[in-house]
Amino acid sequence: MKITIxxxxxxxxxxxxxxxxxxxxxxxxxxxxKQIKEASLIVFPGVGxxxxxxxxxxxxxxxxxxxxYVHGYKKPIIGxxxxxxxxxxxSEEGNVGGLNWIDGTTKKIFSEDNLKLKIPHIGxxxxxxxxxxxxxxxxxxTFYFTHxxxxxxxxxxxxxxxxxxxxxxxxxxxxxxxxxxxxxxxxSHIEGIKLLKSTIDFFCK
Amino acid sequence: xxPRIIPIxxxxxxxxxxxxxxxxxxxxxxxxxxxxxxNEKRANEIMLLDISAGLENRILDIDFVQSIAxxxxxxxxxxxxxxxxSEIEKCIQHGAEKVVLNTSVILNPALIKEASSIFGSQxxxxxxxxxxxxxxxxVFTNSGTKATNLNVIDWAQNVEDLGAGEIILNNIDNEGSxxxxxxxxxxxxxxxxxxxxxxxxxxxxxxxxxxVVNAGASAVGIGSMFIFRxxxxxxxxxxxxxxxxxxxxx
Numbered sequence: 001m002k003i004t005i006x007x008x009x010x011x012x013x014x015x016x017x018x019x020x021x022x023x024x025x026x027x028x029x030x031x032x033x034k035q036i037k038e039a040s041l042i043v044f045p046g047v048g049x050x051x052x053x054x055x056x057x058x059x060x061x062x063x064x065x066x067x068x069y070v071h072g073y074k075k076p077i078i079g080x081x082x083x084x085x086x087x088x089x090x091s092e093e094g095n096v097g098g099l100n101w102i103d104g105t106t107k108k109i110f111s112e113d114n115l116k117l118k119i120p121h122i123g124x125x126x127x128x129x130x131x132x133x134x135x136x137x138x139x140x141x142t143f144y145f146t147h148x149x150x151x152x153x154x155x156x157x158x159x160x161x162x163x164x165x166x167x168x169x170x171x172x173x174x175x176x177x178x179x180x181x182x183x184x185x186x187x188s189h190i191e192g193i194k195l196l197k198s199t200i201d202f203f204c205k
Numbered sequence: 206x207x208p209r210i211i212p213i214x215x216x217x218x219x220x221x222x223x224x225x226x227x228x229x230x231x232x233x234x235x236x237x238x239x240x241x242x243x244n245e246k247r248a249n250e251i252m253l254l255d256i257s258a259g260l261e262n263r264i265l266d267i268d269f270v271q272s273i274a275x276x277x278x279x280x281x282x283x284x285x286x287x288x289x290x291s292e293i294e295k296c297i298q299h300g301a302e303k304v305v306l307n308t309s310v311i312l313n314p315a316l317i318k319e320a321s322s323i324f325g326s327q328x329x330x331x332x333x334x335x336x337x338x339x340x341x342x343x344v345f346t347n348s349g350t351k352a353t354n355l356n357v358i359d360w361a362q363n364v365e366d367l368g369a370g371e372i373i374l375n376n377i378d379n380e381g382s383x384x385x386x387x388x389x390x391x392x393x394x395x396x397x398x399x400x401x402x403x404x405x406x407x408x409x410x411x412x413x414x415x416x417v418v419n420a421g422a423s424a425v426g427i428g429s430m431f432i433f434r435x436x437x438x439x440x441x442x443x444x445x446x447x448x449x450x451x452x453x454x455x
Contacts, residue, residue, distance in 0.1 A: 012300035014317060015274035049325045063445040082325070093325070118401045118423055120370045123206045124249060144250075144280050146302060146327045148370070165206060179360065187280040189247050 001204050002026045004039035006015035008060045010046035010053050010082065019186055023197050032144050036065035040075060041203055045186070046082035050106060050149070051094020070101050074177045076203035077123055078196075084173065084180025085151050086182035102175055104153040120148040120155075121165040127172070127183065134174045135202050141191040143171075143183035150182065179203075207450055209249040209424035210414065212431045213405060214239055216285070217257040219266060223432055225381030225424075227349030230256070233432060233440055237272065242429075244277040249276075252305065252373075252426060255285025256348045259308050264292050267299050271407070274300020282330055288313070293320050297328060298324030305373065307332040308346040311353060311360075312369055321368030326400070329371075332366045333357060335390075336377040342390075349377050358388065358397050365398045372398065373426060375405040378432035381429045383409030386417035411445060415453045 003020055004011050017027045020043070022089050037088045046053055055064055069075055079087050088098045091106035098106065111117045124142040132139070137160065150169035153159050161172035163182065173180045179199055185192035214236055215222050221239055224230035233239075236253065243251055253273065255265035269309035273281060283296050284305030293304050310316050310331055320328045334345045335357050344355035361372050374394055376387040386407045395402045401423035408414060408427045418424060434441040 009298055012271075012274055012298055014271065018275050019278075047302070047328060049322055052323045116399065118399060120401070121206075122327060122371065122401055123209050123424070125206045146280065148326050179220040182304075184280065187278065189278045193278060203442065 001200070002028065002040055003200065004028050004030050004035065004042050006042065006044065006060070006066065007031045008057055008062060010056060012046055013045070016043065016045050016186055019193065021124060023159040023193070025200070029180075033062060033065035036062055036069050037122060039069060041200060042066075042069065042075070042077040042193060043080070044077055044086075045080040046086060046124075048082055048095055049089040050082065050085060051096040051099070053086060054094075054096050054098065055088070057058070057099070058128070058149065066099070070178065076177045076179070077179070078199055079180035080186065081147065081182060081184055085149060087178060088151055089181060101178055102151070102153065102158060102173060102180075103155055104151055104158070106149050107152050109166060109169065112164050117166040122146045124181075124188075125163050125165060128162045128164070130160050130162075133162050135160060135172075135179060135199055136163070137172070137195060137198065139191065139195070141188075143185065143188040143192055143195075145183045147182060149174055151180075208306060208414070208418045208422065209403075210445065210450060211250045211252050211313060211403065211424055211426045212243050212248055212444065213252045213254065213426040215428065216253060216265065216292055218255065219269060223381065227380055228379050236269075237276070239432070239442055240273055240277060242442040243444055244279055246442075247447070248279055248444055250279060250302075250424075251281040253281060253283045253306060258286030260348060260350075262286070265296075267295050267377030270296055270299040270301055276356045284332065288316070290316070290320055290323060290325065290365050293324065297324055303328040303330050303370070305330045305332050307334065310364070311344070311346050311355065314363065317364060317367035317369050320369070326368050326370035327414070329363055329369045330371040330373055331369045331371070332362070332405075333360060334375045334377055344378060348438075358394055361398055363396050365400050369400065371401045371403060373403040373405050375426075376407060380405075382407055382413045383429065385409055385413040386420075386422070386425070388420040391422050392420040411453055418454070425428070
């Protein structure tokens with residue numbers, strides 16, 4: 001199985017590549033539109049400020065290829081943290097449009113009931129999986145979150161897991177060929193790596 | 206959500222060091238080994254600070270950051286001499302979840318704003334080191350060697366307003382003392398800010414962790430207690446298991 005990571009410097013691509021290789025996958029870091037179009041599964045990691053990240057994606061010359069890959073070819077992509085949020089239509093973080101692959105808005109975590117809620121949400125939180133979700137994921141494990149914004153999906157059916165921190169927000173999504181995690185599976189010890197592997201294997205079966 | 210319990214490893218270049226009250230640092234061993242052990246013990250997060258980098262006008266070793274990222278499956282933050290967006294970017298692109306800033310942002314507070322608007326608030330932590338000096342509490346810079354006239358709470362609020370995502374509060378007087386955290390200062394500071402506060406310096410027991418969390422800390426930073434075994438301070442890396450942590454807060 002070959003995994004492609006677009007070469008957009010939104011996070012540490014090398015160590016994600018290394019970790020996926022340790023799971024037995026072949027990994028390429030794609031620099032060209034051609035490589036994106038030829039991919040069979042894309043992992044899209046990201047940390048950072050939404051509008052700054054979008055600017056980097058536009059500068060990368062991979063955007064057309066990514067749109068074609070996701071919308072035209074309908075091939076699988078897995079977003080991690082900001083990577084997933086970037087799939088949304090719009091973000092309050094910088095007030096800009098996103099990749100518009102998922103019908104939803106990236107919003108700041110805000111709780112009317114708890115104005116003293118500490119933001120960002122940083123730490124290990126329990127993820128509540130929707131029963132019989134499309135990815136077949138169902139664990140009691142906690143995963144590592146670090147974010148101030150969350151993805152509000154307009155179609156509830158796109159949400160396959162929730163998390164509670166002041167509010168209830170999206171922890172994971174699945175929509176046709178698109179999956180995403182708000183938490184960091186690659187930084188969540190063995191449980192996180194297992195979850196990443198089972199998501200990749202879901203798309204490859 | 207349980208509070209994060211964060212081992213803090215102090216480095217001088219590629220060596221692991223530990224002192225008391227920010228002084229008398231002794232070589233403890235190879236930090237990569239220590240990090241691997243904390244990884245095996247499933248630490249919640251880890252913090253690596255090169256305490257001589259700023260004093261020597263360099264930044265922490267980026268190849269070292271990369272090897273930590275490759276060999277661990279937990280989030281970690283790094284600090285040491287960082288004073289520009291491009292240096293912060295290097296740390297994040299080499300796998301750190303966030304950076305810890307201190308001296309550079311006291312000299313140039315605008316760096317917090319600039320960096321958080323690129324990397325997000327969650328990637329920017331600011332450490333505040335303070336000490337009682339001539340009856341007053343003062344914020345110190347340059348690894349605790351230089352006093353400023355900043356007030357801890359005012360500076361913490363300022364840091365939050367500029368866009369930092371977290372504050373690490375270090376009472377220099379308590380570092381390596383095992384006497385417990387400065388719960389009073391944690392309570393006063395935490396109640397004035399809306400970003401998480403990591404209490405550092407002074408942990409001697411698990412009960413100390415519970416006390417400072419009850420005072421308002423979202424996380425704790427721990428050095429000596431996880432690196433040494435008392436009474437003779439033999440080097441022995443330890444970390445509580447999840448059941449111990451859970452039972453503290455039930």
